[in-house]
Amino acid sequence: MSNEHDKDFDVSGVEPAGPIYGTRPDGFRSGFASFVGRPNAGKSTLTNALVGSKIVITSSKPQTTRTVVRGIVHRPDGQLILVDTPGLHRPRTLLGERLNDLVKTTWAEVDVVAVCFPANEKIGPGDRFIVTELGKIRRTVKIAVATKTDLVSPEQLGQHLLDIAALGAETDTTWAEIVPVSAVSGDQVSLLSDLLLGMLPEGPPLYPDGDLTDAPEEVLVADLIREAALEGVRDELPHSIAVVVEEMNLREGRDADKPLLDIYANLYVERDSQKGIMIGHKGARLRSVGTAARKQIEALLGTPVYLDLHVKIAKDWQRDPRQLRKLGF
């Protein structure tokens, strides 16, 4: 490869950054938490209360949370990203089983899972099922949240907390905390925020200051694709690749219960030789990168995904301000 060619494509010193924003004070923490619980347990309302702004659609009808919606809590000492998974159900169909698998993948990837138990309802088989499944994911920290405490007397709340502890013991689940809150009155919401933040690893902010939701879900999706693409070739392509999600749309004309998300993404490398590595023999490598990334994205968003992935040379992305912005430069 000639020097001139190199100069054309050289992006050394320009890191295709992951979504890392700003510097962090000492001890800054960042990471992901997910609220789970039976339908109507108050997960969305609690997400809103923590973020301090209405971002998740809440409803008195169960089962409205179909897709993962994130809220971001910005604090001087950390950044907490809330992932709202679809509910886990007793699987009756193969699709049901698959969706449950996706939920569990999300549980394994977040830092904390918070199980919500509405204080005004008795703990039942639905709760037991969720906690039993969650208990199998050993690595993830689990906390129990007694929600809607404004609806019950102190005596009822006391019994509810005992029942939650008993359920933990019965299912061999260790609750790192059991926290009563009311998202409606605001009682204990900031304590919950403190506790959740304390369970995150130290790390830099993952989102720009002021973002309440990660409207560009594209950022996370792009990161998952980038991770999959680097798998096995880290040494050859350390900082040389960047991913841009061009389009992300729910496919039209699908039944509401069979959504399909179309994602069109470009994977940028610096040189021809790297393009070859990325694509692999007869496209085999790119196909397996696509499959791996798709599974991760589906787990994250809770929706089946069609992923259209292309490899391009870096030349363009360095010069296209729109794309540079998308990449966080």
Ligand SMILES: Nc1nc2c(ncn2[C@@H]2O[C@H](COP(=O)(O)OP(=O)(O)OP(=O)(O)O)[C@@H](O)[C@H]2O)c(=O)[nH]1
């Ligand atoms: N009184 C009271 N009501 C609450 C509280 N939190 C939630 N609710 C109500 O409970 C209902 C369900 O709340 P959501 O936040 O939508 O519950 P969810 O767990 O996200 O529900 P799904 O999306 O069905 O899984 C809504 O009518 C809320 O207004 C609370 O702290 N106190």
